[in-house]
Amino acid sequence: KNQVEQSPQSLIILEGKNCTLQCNYTVSPFSNLRWYKQDTGRGPVSLTIMTFSENTKSNGRYTATLDADTKQSSLHITASQLSDSASYICVVSQFSGGYNKLIFGAGTRLAVHP
Amino acid sequence: DTAVSQTPKYLVTQMGNDKSIKCEQNLGHDTMYWYKQDSKKFLKIMFSYNNKELIINETVPNRFSPKSPDKAHLNLHINSLELGDSAVYFCASSQGAGVPYGYTFGSGTRLTVV
Numbered sequence: 001k002n003q004v005e006q007s008p009q010s011l012i013i014l015e016g017k018n019c020t021l022q023c024n025y026t027v028s029p030f031s032n033l034r035w036y037k038q039d040t041g042r043g044p045v046s047l048t049i050m051t052f053s054e055n056t057k058s059n060g061r062y063t064a065t066l067d068a069d070t071k072q073s074s075l076h077i078t079a080s081q082l083s084d085s086a087s088y089i090c091v092v093s094q095f096s097g098g099y100n101k102l103i104f105g106a107g108t109r110l111a112v113h114p
Numbered sequence: 115d116t117a118v119s120q121t122p123k124y125l126v127t128q129m130g131n132d133k134s135i136k137c138e139q140n141l142g143h144d145t146m147y148w149y150k151q152d153s154k155k156f157l158k159i160m161f162s163y164n165n166k167e168l169i170i171n172e173t174v175p176n177r178f179s180p181k182s183p184d185k186a187h188l189n190l191h192i193n194s195l196e197l198g199d200s201a202v203y204f205c206a207s208s209q210g211a212g213v214p215y216g217y218t219f220g221s222g223t224r225l226t227v228v
Contacts, residue, residue: 099169
């Protein structure tokens, strides 16, 4: 079954601290892996997209890693800010029938406290 | 502003009614999508159109009917609404469907069926 599982479900950290979110997937055939940030009441916003051959990608204070052999990814947030409080969603794209189909995890809800 | 815009943002209606949600993108993208975000926060693909042609149609009740009058618009009509249809519906677009393009999401329509 094609699934994307994320941990932890929720996380509270203090402003300025670093954190790492985890993603495991069983999607096949794999096309690419994406991390999205979703603020409350808003649509998801793309942070990174990684294909099979990429094992790390950065976007400012966000760094995503991908291990396609173990089917694991992580999102590392450096020097967290209050505005980082949001849900972070791991999304794996399945290539099927000539098209990409996105399979979403349930997200990790991050709260950054002052 | 370049964006994916969907209306209405909130929709409260009674069981059995018929309602429509509209989506428009001015990004010049070829592909548009409807996603449903349930109470567990998973986003699941419902439909995808590429240049006005239906390319993805997941297991969705036939009470849901998408319509794409042109590639900048993808509307969702729902007949005979049921309590289980309550969710947040997101429209999204991407440059194409076959390669790892980024997706741009709208802000969502929160549908509540009472």
